[in-house]
Amino acid sequence: MAYGELNRCAPRNELVDFMIVNGGKSGYNIRPNSGKSIIMIDIKKIRDDFEGTVAQLARRGVEKETVEKARDLDARRRSLLGETESLKAKRNAASKEIGNLAKAGGDIAAAKAEVRAIGDRIAEIDKELAQVETDLRETMLMIPNLPAPEIPTGPDSSANKVVRFVGEWKDPAYPIPDHMQIGEKLGIFDFPRGVKLTGTGFPIILGQGAKLQRALIQYMLDVHCQQQGYTEMLPPFMVNTASMTGTGQLPKFAEDLYHSNADDFWLIPTAEVPVTNFYRDDILDGVKLPKITPESPVKLTAYTPCFRREAGSAGKMTRGMLRVHQFDKVEMVNFVHPDTSFQQLETLVKEAEAILTGLGLHFRVLMLCSGDMGFSAAKCYDLELWAPGEQQWLEVSSCSCFTDYQARRLNCRFKDADGKTKLVHTLNGSGVALPRLMVALLEQHLQEDGSVLLPEAIRPYMGGIDRLAPVK
RNA sequence: GGAGAGGUGGCGGAGUGGUCGAUCGCGGCGGUCUUGAAAACCGUUGACCCGCAAGGGUCCGGGGGUUCGAAUCCCUCCCUCUCCGCCA
Numbered sequence: 001m002a003y004g005e006l007n008r009c010a011p012r013n014e015l016v017d018f019m020i021v022n023g024g025k026s027g028y029n030i031r032p033n034s035g036k037s038i039i040m041i042d043i044k045k046i047r048d049d050f051e052g053t054v055a056q057l058a059r060r061g062v063e064k065e066t067v068e069k070a071r072d073l074d075a076r077r078r079s080l081l082g083e084t085e086s087l088k089a090k091r092n093a094a095s096k097e098i099g100n101l102a103k104a105g106g107d108i109a110a111a112k113a114e115v116r117a118i119g120d121r122i123a124e125i126d127k128e129l130a131q132v133e134t135d136l137r138e139t140m141l142m143i144p145n146l147p148a149p150e151i152p153t154g155p156d157s158s159a160n161k162v163v164r165f166v167g168e169w170k171d172p173a174y175p176i177p178d179h180m181q182i183g184e185k186l187g188i189f190d191f192p193r194g195v196k197l198t199g200t201g202f203p204i205i206l207g208q209g210a211k212l213q214r215a216l217i218q219y220m221l222d223v224h225c226q227q228q229g230y231t232e233m234l235p236p237f238m239v240n241t242a243s244m245t246g247t248g249q250l251p252k253f254a255e256d257l258y259h260s261n262a263d264d265f266w267l268i269p270t271a272e273v274p275v276t277n278f279y280r281d282d283i284l285d286g287v288k289l290p291k292i293t294p295e296s297p298v299k300l301t302a303y304t305p306c307f308r309r310e311a312g313s314a315g316k317m318t319r320g321m322l323r324v325h326q327f328d329k330v331e332m333v334n335f336v337h338p339d340t341s342f343q344q345l346e347t348l349v350k351e352a353e354a355i356l357t358g359l360g361l362h363f364r365v366l367m368l369c370s371g372d373m374g375f376s377a378a379k380c381y382d383l384e385l386w387a388p389g390e391q392q393w394l395e396v397s398s399c400s401c402f403t404d405y406q407a408r409r410l411n412c413r414f415k416d417a418d419g420k421t422k423l424v425h426t427l428n429g430s431g432v433a434l435p436r437l438m439v440a441l442l443e444q445h446l447q448e449d450g451s452v453l454l455p456e457a458i459r460p461y462m463g464g465i466d467r468l469a470p471v472k
Numbered sequence: 473g474g475a476g477a478g479g480u481g482g483c484g485g486a487g488u489g490g491u492c493g494a495u496c497g498c499g500g501c502g503g504u505c506u507u508g509a510a511a512a513c514c515g516u517u518g519a520c521c522c523g524c525a526a527g528g529g530u531c532c533g534g535g536g537g538u539u540c541g542a543a544u545c546c547c548u549c550c551c552u553c554u555c556c557g558c559c560a
């Protein structure tokens with residue numbers, strides 16, 4: 001769908017304006033109970049430790065002027081807030097007086113005029129305040145999450161750090177063609193007919209390949225649920241604007257999403273969206289909703305298809321299954337206690353790794369540098385599978401700790417042991433994305449005779465067969 | 473798609489212009505009683521913002537309006553439920 005045809009979000013700025021600046025004009029209840037700084041890092045960090053925050057953000061390429069602007073707008077906001085609030089206190093008291101006076105039969109005309117004057121003054125200040133808050137919000141929107149101290153500093157993927165290699169790879173004596181050729185021989189892919197049905201980037205998987213895909217999904221969900229303490233969820237594949245805003249796909253990345261005009265629904269680009277939004281605007285207090293403690297996070301997993309327009313990436317790594325508009329993925333989401341979020345991230349990475357290790361695959365773990373992380377992440381690990389046919393590493397999982405950044409936007413909180421309501425920390429990780437897993441699996445497990453040996457772990461899900469055999 | 477009803481605190485449910493941030497019930501927390509538990513009884517219990525604090529302010533689906541003053545009146549948008557129709 002052409003971006004310009006989207007009814008509610010034609011030009012990008014208008015979208016931002018529509019959803020954030022004008023808030024509820026869309027009619028959506030995007031931010032009930034909203035505080036003022038909901039979409040961003042904690043403004044208190046800038047207030048209390050300005051230089052430190054500037055230094056941390058500089059690692060991510062944020063200019064000092066931006067942070068200064070936020071600081072100044074925040075100061076202005078608080079000053080205006082103080083003014084308007086003391087006037088409101090005055091008006092409230094005076095109005096109450098008028099009520100009493102009227103009951104007693106006194107003359108209230110003069111008092112009314114006086115209070116009206118106060119009301120006018122309040123309206124003036126509130127108008128300026130609204131402008132300041134809009135500016136502040138827009139400024140804060142440009143500020144990404146604070147990077148964890150231990151991650152490498154750098155502008156792009158070249159500065160990512162390889163943390164470890166897992167498994168082994170030895171080139172066999174015979175040549176390994178790429179996954180397209182392997183798939184061709186196995187008769188499991190049909191790209192041209194995908195183009196016919198829909199368009200480029202919508203491949204069709206056939207026969208044993210389709211079954212393998214289904215088997216892998218079930219294998220992954222079983223590992224997460226039976227061995228790692230996850231609860232499985234089968235969520236909607238389309239969500240509303242409030243949900244897309246909650247996890248941060250909107251307003252900035254509208255052009256990467258598929259959108260249904262008639263209903264104003266969005267196709268999910270990842271299960272992270274519905275699963276994380278499951279607890280949007282909730283307080284996890286251990287009564288009807290689960291309880292969160294440092295020892296026990298809430299862990300959800302879901303299989304979903306994922307839909308991505310991939311606008312702007314035409315031509316980049318688009319061969320075969322490597323970058324497609326629709327793909328399957330199993331996703332893990334954790335709602336964790338702030339004290340143990342980074343520790344839980346390590347666990348999450350291990351949980352994703354267990355999937356790959358269980359399939360006997362060779363991969364590496366990267367710690368992303370400050371410049372290569374997603375906007376909301378404080379720390380992020382990528383898992384990359386070796387694809388010998390492509391001669392490149394393929395990202396199949398990204399495991400991130402968002403600290404409270406995403407939770408602030410989601411308005412997702414919990415009751416701590418001290419009785420206070422606090423923001424949760426959120427983590428998510430792929431466990432894992434299927435097309436590239438399929439590619440690496442085909443290429444790493446290719447046998448000399450053109451068959452592909454199936455890992456033990458997957459065989460029970462494949463009716464006991466031990467390999468995919470060539471059909472031609 | 474047609475017709476109707478309704479959106480209030482963790483949940484249920486009162487409240488139609490002036491101590492209503494909101495009666496009450498449930499749930500939660502604390503206590504009494506009990507060997508322990510249940511039951512019963514007593515007490516307590518919303519969120520957010522500014523502030524060192526005292527304190528103040530905001531919030532009754534979202535936005536706007538009327539008014540000295542709005543959960544309560546008006547406009548508008550969104551959502552949910554029920555019945556009918558259609559369909560898996």
